[in-house]
Amino acid sequence: MTTEKIHNRQLVFMLFMIRSTVTIATLPVLTTGAAGQDAWLSAIFSLAATLLMILLIGGLAIKFPEETVFEYSRKLLGKTGGTIICFFFLWIFLNTAATEVRIYAELLTIGFLPHTPLIFLVSSMVLLAAVAVSLGVEVIARTADALIFSYIFFIAASLLGALKGFDFINLQPVLSRGFGPVFSSALTPAALGNQNLVLGVLVPTLTTPRKAIPSAALAALLSGIVLILSTITVVGVLGPKIGSSSLFPFFLMTKAIEISRFVERIEALVVIAWGLGIFINLSVFLYCGARGISQLARIRDYRPLIGPMAIFWIILSIHTYDDFLDLIKFFQPRVFFPYSITITVLPYLLLWAAYLIRHAGRGGKKYIRKRRIKPE
Amino acid sequence: MLRPGGHFLKLTAVFCLLSLFTTGCWDNREPEWLASSLLLAFDLDEEKGEKMYKALVVLANPLFQSGGESGSTGGGGGEKMPFWVHSARGRTPFEAILNLSQGTTRQIRFFHTQALLFSEKLAREGIWPVLELFQRHRELRPTVQTAVVDGDLEELLRTEFPLEFLPSTAVDRLLRITGIERSIIPDSQLLKKLIEFTRPGEEMILARIKALPQKVGGEPQGEDQQGQQGKGQQGKEQRGGNQQVRRNQQGQTPPGPPAEAIGAAVFRGDKMVGWMDGHETRGQNWVRNTLQRGVIVIELPGKNGLAAIEIIKIWSKIKPRINGGEVTITVDITAEGRLQDLVVSPAEALRLDKSLDQDLEKRFAEAIRRECERSLTRAKELKADIFGFGNAIYCKYPRLWEENLAGRWEEAFSRLSVEFLVEAPIKRSGLIHTSPSKR
Numbered sequence: 001m002t003t004e005k006i007h008n009r010q011l012v013f014m015l016f017m018i019r020s021t022v023t024i025a026t027l028p029v030l031t032t033g034a035a036g037q038d039a040w041l042s043a044i045f046s047l048a049a050t051l052l053m054i055l056l057i058g059g060l061a062i063k064f065p066e067e068t069v070f071e072y073s074r075k076l077l078g079k080t081g082g083t084i085i086c087f088f089f090l091w092i093f094l095n096t097a098a099t100e101v102r103i104y105a106e107l108l109t110i111g112f113l114p115h116t117p118l119i120f121l122v123s124s125m126v127l128l129a130a131v132a133v134s135l136g137v138e139v140i141a142r143t144a145d146a147l148i149f150s151y152i153f154f155i156a157a158s159l160l161g162a163l164k165g166f167d168f169i170n171l172q173p174v175l176s177r178g179f180g181p182v183f184s185s186a187l188t189p190a191a192l193g194n195q196n197l198v199l200g201v202l203v204p205t206l207t208t209p210r211k212a213i214p215s216a217a218l219a220a221l222l223s224g225i226v227l228i229l230s231t232i233t234v235v236g237v238l239g240p241k242i243g244s245s246s247l248f249p250f251f252l253m254t255k256a257i258e259i260s261r262f263v264e265r266i267e268a269l270v271v272i273a274w275g276l277g278i279f280i281n282l283s284v285f286l287y288c289g290a291r292g293i294s295q296l297a298r299i300r301d302y303r304p305l306i307g308p309m310a311i312f313w314i315i316l317s318i319h320t321y322d323d324f325l326d327l328i329k330f331f332q333p334r335v336f337f338p339y340s341i342t343i344t345v346l347p348y349l350l351l352w353a354a355y356l357i358r359h360a361g362r363g364g365k366k367y368i369r370k371r372r373i374k375p376e
Numbered sequence: 377m378l379r380p381g382g383h384f385l386k387l388t389a390v391f392c393l394l395s396l397f398t399t400g401c402w403d404n405r406e407p408e409w410l411a412s413s414l415l416l417a418f419d420l421d422e423e424k425g426e427k428m429y430k431a432l433v434v435l436a437n438p439l440f441q442s443g444g445e446s447g448s449t450g451g452g453g454g455e456k457m458p459f460w461v462h463s464a465r466g467r468t469p470f471e472a473i474l475n476l477s478q479g480t481t482r483q484i485r486f487f488h489t490q491a492l493l494f495s496e497k498l499a500r501e502g503i504w505p506v507l508e509l510f511q512r513h514r515e516l517r518p519t520v521q522t523a524v525v526d527g528d529l530e531e532l533l534r535t536e537f538p539l540e541f542l543p544s545t546a547v548d549r550l551l552r553i554t555g556i557e558r559s560i561i562p563d564s565q566l567l568k569k570l571i572e573f574t575r576p577g578e579e580m581i582l583a584r585i586k587a588l589p590q591k592v593g594g595e596p597q598g599e600d601q602q603g604q605q606g607k608g609q610q611g612k613e614q615r616g617g618n619q620q621v622r623r624n625q626q627g628q629t630p631p632g633p634p635a636e637a638i639g640a641a642v643f644r645g646d647k648m649v650g651w652m653d654g655h656e657t658r659g660q661n662w663v664r665n666t667l668q669r670g671v672i673v674i675e676l677p678g679k680n681g682l683a684a685i686e687i688i689k690i691w692s693k694i695k696p697r698i699n700g701g702e703v704t705i706t707v708d709i710t711a712e713g714r715l716q717d718l719v720v721s722p723a724e725a726l727r728l729d730k731s732l733d734q735d736l737e738k739r740f741a742e743a744i745r746r747e748c749e750r751s752l753t754r755a756k757e758l759k760a761d762i763f764g765f766g767n768a769i770y771c772k773y774p775r776l777w778e779e780n781l782a783g784r785w786e787e788a789f790s791r792l793s794v795e796f797l798v799e800a801p802i803k804r805s806g807l808i809h810t811s812p813s814k815r
Contacts, residue, residue, distance in 0.1 A: 111514045131384075165567065169575075169764075169771060176774030238567075241574035242511065252511075256567045258519040265517075 005207050008215040010141035013148045014202075014284055015219035018195055019050075021277030023227045024155060024270055025103055027249045028192065030231060032331050033185025036240035037171050040231045042185035047224035049190030054220055056348050058199045058213040060355065065209035069200030070295040073347075076354040083296065085350065088343040090292050092197055097285035098317035099330070101125050104278045105317075106324050107248055107271070123314045125275075129282035130310040133290060134303050137205055140283040147276045154273035155226060158250070159233050161257045161266055166236040187333035189227070191340035196220070201288040247324065286310065411435045411482035414459070414544030416473065416516075417493035418506050419529055421465050427501070431472035432463040432493075433484065434533055434544045458541040461533045469509045486515035490548040492522040492566060493585070495529040496641075496648065504646035507570060518567035521551040524641035524648065527587030535587075535634040547635075551583055554637040559661045559670045559687075560654035562640050562762075573646065577766020577777065577785055580643035581660060584651060586636045642760045644786070650758045652751070659751025662744060663707050663763045663796075665692040671716070672743045677735040681720030685713040685740050685802060694768040703776070705765050705794045707748065713740050715805035728810040733802055741800040748796045761789045 022028065029035065029042040064072040069089060074082030105121040113121070132140050175182070196216060203212045234243050234253045246252045254267040287302075290309055294302035321327050330336060415434040420427060440458040462479060466472030476484055492510065494503050510516045525532055537546035551564045561583035572580045640657040641648050652660070661667035670687045689712040697704050715736070720726055755762050766785045770777040781788055 114514070167571070169767065170571065172771035173774040176770075176778075239571040239574055242570055246511070256518045258565075 004136050004138045004205055006137055006141040006202070006205050007207050008211055010144055011202060011206060011212070011215050012219045012222075013144040014141060014280055015196070015198070015216055016223050017144060017148065017151055017277045017280045018198070018284060019219065019223035020151075020155065020226045021100070021274060021281055022189075022192055022195075023223070023230050024158075024250045024274050024277070025100070025107075025248065026331065027230060027234060027243075028188045028331060029185050029227065030234060030240075030243050030249050031246070031328075032188040032333055032336075033183075034177075034181035035185030036181065036244060037173070037235055038175055038182050039185055039235060039240070039244075040171070040228050041175070041182045042189065043224070043228045043231045045182065045186035046189035046193070047220065047227065049186065050193035050196065050220045050224065051217055053190075053193035053345075054196050054199070054213060054216045056345065056352070057196050058203065058216050060348065060351055061199050061203040062210050062212050063355065064204075066204050068204055068291060068295060069197075070292045073351055076351055076358065081350075085347040086292060086296055088347050089197055089200065090289055090296075092194055092343060093285045093289040093292065094313065094316060095320070096195060097282050097289075098313050098320060099327070100281055101278060101313075102317045102321060103327060104274060106327065107251065107274070110247070110324075111251065111267075112271070118318055119314065122317050125278060125282060126286075126310050126314050126317070129279060129286050130306050132279070132283040133286045134306050137202070137287050140280065140287060143283070144280050147280065151273050151276050154269040155230075158254045158257070158266060158270050158273075159229055161259050161263075162233050162237050162253055164259065165256060166233065167239075168236065170236050170239045171232065184333055187337040188331055191337045191344075193220075194340045194344040197344060198284050198288050201291050202284070247328075286313070405483065407438075409483055410485050411438065411480065412488045413484050413486045414488055414542055415491045415493065415533070415547060416486070416489050417495070417525070417529055417533060418469060418472070418498050418503070419463075419495040420498040420501050423465070426467070428465045428467060429469050429472040429498070429505070430463055430465045431469065431476060432461060432530060432533060433473070433476055434542065435460045435462060435480070435482075435484065436488070436542065436544075440541075459543065461530070461543075463530065469506045470513070473509075486513065489516060489520055490544050491551070492520050493529060493532075493547065494522075494524045494582070496524060496526060499524045499582075499641055499643070499648035502646045503643075503648075504573070507566070507573065507646070510566060511570065518565075518570060520566050521548050521564045521583075522566045522569060523547070523551055523561075523564055523583040523585045523637065525585045525587055525635075526639075526641075526651065527589075527635075529587075532585070532587040532635055537634055547585065550585070550635065550637045555583075556668050557670075558654070559658050559667045560639065561637050561657060562660060563666050572764075573643075575764065575767045575770075576782060577761060577768075577770045578764040579760040579762050580646070581652075581657075581760075581762040582641045582643065582648075583637055584639040584641050586638060588633060588635060640762075642755065642758050642762055644758070644760045649760055652754055655747055656751040656754045659747040659749075660755070660762055662690065662692060662709055662711075662748050663694065663751070665690065672713070672740060672747075673717075674736065674739040674743055676718075676720065676726070677732070677739065679720055679724060679726065681718065681724075681726070683715060683719070683736060684717035685736070686716045688712045688714050688804075694763065694765060696765070696769045696772050698773070698776075703769055703773070703781070703788075703792070705768070705792060707794065707796045709744060709748070709796060709798045709800075711740075711744060711798070711800045713737075713800055713802040715802055718811055720811070722811070722813070726811060728805060737800055737802050740802060741798040744798045744800055745796045748798075752794055756790045756792075759786050759790055761785065765789065765792060765794065 029046060030039040033042065035042045061069065070086045073085050076082065077085060101122055104125065105118050108121050109116065109118060132143060199212060199216055203209050206212055230250055234249045237253050237256060238249065243249045251267055251270055254270045257266055286306065286309060290302040290305045293305050299305070321330070412435065413433045414436050417432040419430040419432065421430040422428065437456050437459055439456040462476055464472055464475035464479065466475045494506070510518055533543050535543070537543060540546040540549065551561065554561055555564060562581045564583040569580050569582060572578050638654045640652045640660070642650050642652055658667065658670060667687065667690045671684050672687065673682055673684050676683055690710070692707060692709040695706045695708060697706060718726055726732070766781065766789065769781060
């Protein structure tokens with residue numbers, strides 16, 4: 001059905017930007033749990049959890065290298081069950097991206113443009129993404145290609161600039177309260193691994209779908225390194241108390257950077273990088289959502305859906321949360337973790353169960369081999 | 377709708393044309409309507425028994441032109457002062473800084489604030505509300521230099537600093553330079569103070585700026601020494617009006633320094649509990665490894681004379697240890713010195729040999745140790761652990777800290793036994809190894 005193809009490298013870049021943007025946005029390992037100075041350990045745990053999530057999502061995706069999750073879930077669970085699960089996934093695409101853009105808009109309102117209406121900020125970001133999506137997934141991927149270097153440069157510059165104010169004492173004591181707080185902080189970031197759901201839609205567009213898992217794992221690893229380094233730097237510069245009580249720790253850290261008397265105020269770099277990340281994030285999620293709806297509704301082209309979806313997204317992003325306190329509450333581990341597990345992991349476990357039952361029962365191994373060889 | 381091709385290009389063209397009508401951002405403000413705050417200072421005031429924060433701001437005057445003021449140029453600019461000090465009161469710090477605008481003709485922007493000062497009165501009442509504002513406010517940033525003013529805050533801001541146009545630059549540079557050159561003030565970056573405040577087992581210590589009373593009416597001084605710049609300045613001062621009470625009149629001695637950065641204000645929680653002098657503050661810098669440069673003068677062994685040793689490098693570490701259930705602290709200090717002065721009469725010209733060097737090293741180390749001891753004694757007097765000994769214990773023995781010490785640290789600190797182990801080699805002696813003798 002689709003003729004658009006993206007390279008696996010582009011998938012790595014896209015996933016990397018999507019995942020790292022969360023880090024430079026709210027740094028959930030520090031702000032959601034009680035880990036404090038041990039947040040970097042939580043970051044390692046959440047990286048492991050993300051890799052598991054990739055195995056879960058990508059593992060199924062490469063069994064069906066030519067179909068999106070919206071197609072094979074209905075194949076595996078039957079029409080009704082499959083459709084219900086697909087709605088879960090659509091909701092995640094919708095909600096995650098709406099939340100991310102809302103957080104970015106909140107930062108701009110709090111930090112830079114206090115009087116600009118939220119709807120203006122949100123809609124300008126979403127409309128930009130809508131343009132990209134209407135041009136196709138190849139264009140999004142190439143945009144990621146083009147943006148990745150400035151993105152990495154901005155983050156690296158912020159991290160390096162912060163080294164001057166780094167104090168190792170802020171990271172001590174290690175594990176003073178045991179692993180409990182560390183786990184509490186790892187829950188939300190681990191649950192945010194549900195962003196890898198885009199694999200379910202993107203794998204069929206890859207040039208080599210069977211290498212999807214290594215690509216996604218590479219992206220997770222790279223963004224995991226960014227996460228760990230950022231956590232260490234933020235805690236080392238701001239200390240665990242100030243870091244965890246701030247809304248945007250990474251941003252606050254860059255605000256406190258003073259490379260020399262004349263080189264300061266480099267927080268602009270972070271905001272730019274964050275904006276680039278949000279753009280890729282929104283485009284990919286909007287693309288996945290539109291693809292999903294078009295396949296569920298059996299519409300040949302997803303493009304006519306983009307306009308209405310963008311509008312819907314803008315409204316959702318503004319009306320889901322009354323204020324930033326709602327956002328904080330939403331990302332608390334006891335809210336976000338069960339929420340995300342219920343609508344990501346459980347459906348996928350169901351899909352896996354159905355897959356194993358169907359294909360184990362009917363000589364599934366042969367089926368798998370056949371499917372695997374085909375793309376080559 | 378958004379397909380590439382004709383429509384897309386047309387839409388883009390329309391948006392580009394539309395953008396011509398939206399000059400600037402949502403809230404565009406002309407620079408003519410703005411004034412930049414360069415320094416914020418907070419004081420405490422009472423009104424009908426209610427505590428009021430008094431915010432003082434040093435505003436850069438955009439109408440000021442440097443250089444073109446000696447009367448002949450005319451024009452509005454030359455008449456103006458380079459800065460203006462304004463104050464307002466409010467029940468919270470933010471209300472106070474917002475109330476500044478009722479007497480200001482321009483909107484005050486805080487992006488360029490370089491320094492934050494506190495009056496002693498406010499410091500003794502608690503400064504956390506102000507520190508919190510600096511984290512919360514989008515225009516303020518935690519990189520500013522901060523200090524507590526010993527003396528009249530408002531007068532300090534209104535006085536002329538001989539080498540600077542603006543008191544904000546003066547305070548900023550005074551703190552930085554004194555910190556680098558003498559280390560008699562603690563690290564004065566606001567972020568460091570915030571972290572000190574949030575760490576368990578550590579207390580804040582802010583730099584102290586002593587406002588010096590200035591002599592009015594001294595000896596007249598030659599113009600050539602004043603220089604062209606000075607003349608212009610003084611002309612301006614007179615025109616500046618009676619607000620500048622302490623300004624020297626034309627033809628009088630240029631004033632001494634209006635302020636000195638020396639010593640520190642010691643806090644317990646967010647309330648100041650006392651001052652420390654320069655030596656005690658440097659002792660604190662030794663322990664916390666924040667010392668940058670300084671000089672120690674020691675008596676020569678066996679001779680009537682003095683040697684000045686410049687501190688070049690320093691490294692120190694706080695090591696907590698448990699000795700029979702009791703926590704003790706060892707502070708390892710390694711300092712490298714450089715001999716810069718030998719003050720002896722030329723008759724007994726001194727040969728600098730290995731044994732003398734070792735003697736000097738011993739005395740150098742002893743001087744450092746004494747300074748640290750002195751600082752510790754003062755801190756114990758004030759019951760404020762400004763060294764972060766408690767934090768070091770918390771980092772090494774978190775369990776012990778939580779269960780035993782956290783609740784009673786103030787009292788435990790005053791009985792804490794601390795040992796200073798100082799190693800202080802003197803490796804270089806400037807460009808001559810020994811005083812050249814007459815014979």
